[in-house]
Amino acid sequence: MTVGTKSAQDVNSLVQEVVGRHGATAEALVPILSDINQEFGYLPSETMAALSQTLRVPKSQLFSVASFYEMLSTKPRGRHVIQFCESAPCHVVGGRQVWQTLQDELGLETGETSEDGKWTLLTSSCLGICGVGPVIIVDDDIYGNVAPDGVPEILARYA
Amino acid sequence: MSAVKSLEDLRRVKEEELERRKARAASSRAQITVGMGTCGIAAGARETMQTILEAIEDENLGDIIVSQTGCVGLCEWDPIVEVAIGQEPKVTYGKVSPEKAKAIMREHIMESKIIRKYVIPAYA
Amino acid sequence: MKPIRSLVLVSSDPESIGRGAQEVHRRLQRAIEAADLENEVVVSMVGDVGRHDALPMVIIYPEATIYGPVTPENVPFLVEEHLVERRIAAGLEASTRELSGRIAWLSARRGTLPAEQRIVLARAGLIDPENVEDYIVHDGYEALAKALTEMTPAEVINEIGKSGLKGRGGAGFPTGMKWRFVSQTDDYPKYIICNADESEPGTFKDRLILEGDPHSVIEAMAIAGYAVGANEGYIYIRGEYVLAQERLATAISQARQMGFLGETIFGSDFSFDIHIHAGAGAYICGEETALIESIEGKRGEPRSRPPYPTTHGLWGKPSVVNNVETIVNVPPIIQHGAAWYRRFGTSNSPGTKVYTILGNVNVTGLIEVPMGITLREVIAIYGKGMQDGASLKLAQTGGSSGSIVPASLQDTPLDFDSYARAGVSLGSGALLICNEDTCVVDLAKVSLNFFKRESCGKCTPCRVGTQRAYQILTAISEGVGTQQDLDDLQMLSENLTEFSHCGLGQTASVPIRDVFRHFRAEVDAHVQLKVCPAGACPMSGQLAKAA
Numbered sequence: 105m106t107v108g109t110k111s112a113q114d115v116n117s118l119v120q121e122v123v124g125r126h127g128a129t130a131e132a133l134v135p136i137l138s139d140i141n142q143e144f145g146y147l148p149s150e151t152m153a154a155l156s157q158t159l160r161v162p163k164s165q166l167f168s169v170a171s172f173y174e175m176l177s178t179k180p181r182g183r184h185v186i187q188f189c190e191s192a193p194c195h196v197v198g199g200r201q202v203w204q205t206l207q208d209e210l211g212l213e214t215g216e217t218s219e220d221g222k223w224t225l226l227t228s229s230c231l232g233i234c235g236v237g238p239v240i241i242v243d244d245d246i247y248g249n250v251a252p253d254g255v256p257e258i259l260a261r262y263a
Numbered sequence: 264m265s266a267v268k269s270l271e272d273l274r275r276v277k278e279e280e281l282e283r284r285k286a287r288a289a290s291s292r293a294q295i296t297v298g299m300g301t302c303g304i305a306a307g308a309r310e311t312m313q314t315i316l317e318a319i320e321d322e323n324l325g326d327i328i329v330s331q332t333g334c335v336g337l338c339e340w341d342p343i344v345e346v347a348i349g350q351e352p353k354v355t356y357g358k359v360s361p362e363k364a365k366a367i368m369r370e371h372i373m374e375s376k377i378i379r380k381y382v383i384p385a386y387a
Numbered sequence: 388m389k390p391i392r393s394l395v396l397v398s399s400d401p402e403s404i405g406r407g408a409q410e411v412h413r414r415l416q417r418a419i420e421a422a423d424l425e426n427e428v429v430v431s432m433v434g435d436v437g438r439h440d441a442l443p444m445v446i447i448y449p450e451a452t453i454y455g456p457v458t459p460e461n462v463p464f465l466v467e468e469h470l471v472e473r474r475i476a477a478g479l480e481a482s483t484r485e486l487s488g489r490i491a492w493l494s495a496r497r498g499t500l501p502a503e504q505r506i507v508l509a510r511a512g513l514i515d516p517e518n519v520e521d522y523i524v525h526d527g528y529e530a531l532a533k534a535l536t537e538m539t540p541a542e543v544i545n546e547i548g549k550s551g552l553k554g555r556g557g558a559g560f561p562t563g564m565k566w567r568f569v570s571q572t573d574d575y576p577k578y579i580i581c582n583a584d585e586s587e588p589g590t591f592k593d594r595l596i597l598e599g600d601p602h603s604v605i606e607a608m609a610i611a612g613y614a615v616g617a618n619e620g621y622i623y624i625r626g627e628y629v630l631a632q633e634r635l636a637t638a639i640s641q642a643r644q645m646g647f648l649g650e651t652i653f654g655s656d657f658s659f660d661i662h663i664h665a666g667a668g669a670y671i672c673g674e675e676t677a678l679i680e681s682i683e684g685k686r687g688e689p690r691s692r693p694p695y696p697t698t699h700g701l702w703g704k705p706s707v708v709n710n711v712e713t714i715v716n717v718p719p720i721i722q723h724g725a726a727w728y729r730r731f732g733t734s735n736s737p738g739t740k741v742y743t744i745l746g747n748v749n750v751t752g753l754i755e756v757p758m759g760i761t762l763r764e765v766i767a768i769y770g771k772g773m774q775d776g777a778s779l780k781l782a783q784t785g786g787s788s789g790s791i792v793p794a795s796l797q798d799t800p801l802d803f804d805s806y807a808r809a810g811v812s813l814g815s816g817a818l819l820i821c822n823e824d825t826c827v828v829d830l831a832k833v834s835l836n837f838f839k840r841e842s843c844g845k846c847t848p849c850r851v852g853t854q855r856a857y858q859i860l861t862a863i864s865e866g867v868g869t870q871q872d873l874d875d876l877q878m879l880s881e882n883l884t885e886f887s888h889c890g891l892g893q894t895a896s897v898p899i900r901d902v903f904r905h906f907r908a909e910v911d912a913h914v915q916l917k918v919c920p921a922g923a924c925p926m927s928g929q930l931a932k933a934a
Binding site: 129130131132133134135137138168169172173174175176190191192193195196197229230231232233234235237244 | 747
Binding site: 265266267268269270273276277280281284298300301302304330331332333334335336337338339340384 | 425508511512513514515516517518520523524528529532533536591594595598599600628630631644645646647651653654750751752753754755
């Protein structure tokens, strides 16, 4: 979902709803940002403005927190986000080749989003699923024991 | 669920639950447990579970208990499925794809034949 | 499961392979199966055994008998005599004269083989994590009941102190002492924080506990709260651990319904409740003060210590911060007593340790064993030997911030003290087993890439140091490294250790330090000969130019 399809009022009411769910306290800030990020795939500046007013926290402070965490993005991402684990346990069991295949198949480098807005390719630190490495995560789906020739099949599952 | 307010309450809940389980075990023919940790799910445990549930529905097997558990740590062998028929010791199958799950349902559950080649070797 | 009676290791270095080690291994397996011993005897190929006079060699534990050279034809006799009749297979023994230091460990062993001992993982993979009755049937909440109805808070702390339990997150700080510090302040409220921000590469033990046995974390935290006088707890869990978050949320609501959380628990005047706080992707939040900052809704940048969280923690109040694996040791200790707990492990490191086994072994996974097992045993028994019978080159213990342990240290017992004496660290318990195709420069590069991306940027030595070290390692792996680069790397490594604000930067130097210490010649080959001996580095000069 993009902000474009939502009116300013909708954005505001969504922010209110999320704040209502977690409470307007300091300790709720990261969970609130996570929920908004989940909703839009990133943190649109309109939501940050609405949040700033609701919580009475300067926007600069919100951006300071948002830019710190990997799972929060201040830039739009593709419809599907691919995370590839680049830590040592996946690396030594064939992760390098899987990464190469991913890049070739998508024509993307780390952090890039495809022109049609379908894919964003990210590398990630260890995802804790090392027992079945190499591992990739597409949106919320986790794929273990990935071999390079299995990559096209995984990508084909997403419209 | 009622609140547990003393050690005696806790013991009572435990005893009652054990009784319930005994009764349930007596009235069921087999118990199937699927390892559903993140590793298992990443290796396909959801599809495996789905296949088992479908087989139970297709064959109308009402006397089988299917449950989930966390990960036991044998990640290499995920997805893992345990089968216990009656009071027999449980058999642990590894790398259970939907196809293997179908075979296990057909042979082990329906015909009580253990499929040796799918069993995880000891200490693996 | 029957206990493992014997461990049979087959040498499989290139020379042994050339002389038929693989066939010996195959026949051993067949003969052992034929004798119906496959559940009691483990056979594995272990690469180079450190002795080359009678290859291929077969070493059988716990007797530590060395046979060699063993031909495939000898195998039936060997199995019959040694494993079935339990006597030395006459005429097959290798001469004992040249017993090298590397395999002298055998005679020092205690004559038994280490078996898995599950304390913290006792219920994971056994019970249904979403079913509280299942937990209760397996003795759940009995320790909490005992603590609240039969023990004073001081007695609980005393018991934990006597058990010798130490933090399993990597630092090894005594848990009882931490609790005592918090209990002794009269500043309220106090908090119990469970650190479930497990992000060390290769480590997923806490996830297994959270996903497989979430009630044990709740029970343990409630006991901790009672002991130190806290009524509120937080579980700070990695944002990526979605399933674990769901299972914890289910468990907490069940515990509230049944009265294990809430007011007047077990009829006592103690009240306790727990919040789940999900992180949003930052390795540094595993550092306790960064974690606290993050709960407070700020960037997860570490605070200066002292003051420590035991006096100035969450919202400036006294807080216990315990790792998941550490705290779930608490209920069994309370239930069975400190003396029972001390029966496991070593006298200075009692209890068990959970290890994840990864990399070039035949079987990856997770085990819980008493402190003091060796790497060689872990690889042979639980890893089922090296993949393709390759030789062990090194193991990275404890993820990126752990040590790079060369094969020569594989007989050092895995416990806090023995590892500290050998100048390496146990870390979080991840054991990344690497064969000789692993290049140390490449491994250090991957590790530094991790630190570079996870550095929070607060202090310059770490922010710039990890970047620069990664660039230099990239240049070396591309064959364009210089002598000056090596000197710079050495200096960077020292500066990281010396001047970084927190543990992240301080340990970022560990891979560099260990590679220089144990594998200097291999690094030099990259720089002086422009050769990667393991054949893993690109050595093409391409990426370095781009970087």
